Amino acid sequence: MSRKEVHQMAVGTTESGGPGPGVATTESSVKPDFGGAGSALKIDAGATLSGPRIDFGAVKATAEAGNRVDALKLIASNPTGGLENNQQGAADTSSTVSSPEEPTVVQQADAPLVEATEPGVVGEATQATKDAVAAQTSQENLKDNPFVAAQDRADATLANAHGTDGTQKVEVPAPRDPATDGRPTAEQVVPTQDAGGDIAEQDARNARKRDLEARNPRDLSVDEIRELNTLRQDPETRRNERLAELESKWAKGELTDPKEQTELAQLYGNEAENIQSNPEDRMDTLQRRVNELDNDLMQKLAEGNMSPEDIVKLTDEMQQLQAEFDGIKNGFSPEDARSMVQEIISKQSKGRERKIAAAEKVQADIQKLMQLELEMLKLPKRGDQLKEEQAKAKKDAAAAHAESKRHKRGTQEHMQAYQEELNALSRLNNINVQVVQLKTDAWMLRAEQHNIESRVRLKTGVTGGLSGFLERAGGMADLALTTIGSLTVDTVKYDFSAY
């Protein structure tokens, strides 16, 4: 069916000839059937009917059968109304169709389409990390766990040294238990040691700290100052630093001292004790920690108070925690998830310098993004200003034109009005040029922002807050672009008849 035929069929009574503002009613008690919808059109007494009612039952049935256009035609048609004002209806309709000069982007000023997405969107790294975690789950990988190899070496060394050179006799750990896949438990790793040993050590540390603090700081050597700083650290920080140091050595294959190997195993053993065994609790803890790091990262970025090393450290830690979270979510126990992440960490440690160099560029990009965001946010205000100037210029031109018609041609008043109209039109023309320039600038700024966003995402594999920051910035920029897009170039049709 051609469009013309659709028009002819669809056009019914015009609004002027149709039912009044109230609901069209009938005095009969027949109510349309909505096909089991359970509701019916309410009947208002007193209103008059100019044609048959729309059969909404048939409309619904037709729509449900898949013939939606026919259903719309049923609504639109009014067989007894005839084809009144058909041409007018068509003309009215066609006047609403786009004219070539309409802006290509149509936008409701009061209904912004683009909303900034919520922060906390996990970036692409999570999927890659998930895959990496999943890939590590094979039995072969667990068997080849380098930690297990180190543990075995430590075991062998301890067994050989027992009783021969006066070192403390230690229990030889039990053979690797397949159930635990070689991962040591606290009982296997921690040497038998009386509980007083830790306390004595702590007392010694405190005493040393007091001694150093009692002395004049200017008299302390550099090593003593370092020692004092270390002593002042809380045990958790000390432990973590020592663990990082030993892991780094192990990753480079430099962990050959049996005492250090034992210490590493001990630290891992303690770590195993500290890990929450309940997966849900562990996931909650991990998620909380990731959110804390997110907020920390975003705050420091916003303040410009972060070095590239800090960026790398924070994003690495976030990615590791997220990887552990994903591991548990995919069904692994907290302990297994952690050990798999540790493996990944050791493989990533060698690229650290490269990461820091990349982070420097990322930092510059993020600052540039913030600047661009501010520029974009200023544009809608400029757009509003231009709109007001446009309206004023048009009004002035119209007023001058009307004034010129009041006076006889050739008189001074007439020429003056003519001149004023020309000035107003010239002003309007300038404003139109600025509108076009503003729109172009908005697009260029947005494109530049888009480029930088892509670069940052590629380099950092953003997760969490940084991704949220980028999404938000992009969303705000798109909103500004949409607002600017609604600006139009106003023209005035010049009427020469007055002159």
Next chain:
Amino acid sequence: MADPALQQIVENIEGDLIDAIVKNVDAQRMNEAQARTLAREFLALLPIEDKHQLLEKLGKFSKLHVEAKSLFLKYGAPIEDEERKQKLDLMSQHIQNGQIEHALNVAKGGTSNGSGNN
């Protein structure tokens, strides 16, 4: 309308419009004359050749009819986002290649002049 995806979108819009009309008439937020006008004017927009045309026509339609605003938000927004993204990607490529003039031309192509007022 060759694109099946576009055809599907239009069918969905038609279905949603019918639902909106039925609900509004049922709730007396619209009388039957208004329903006829709404249906008639929507039918006059058909056929729709491409997504850009859909965006334009639906946008104008929603300006005239409050009931169509939600349709525009639901169906027009993703299309507009897609167009914007395509344009930005194209401009980005030009900027990365140092072809600023090309990028400007693309930008200007999206900022065509507005309608002439009397």
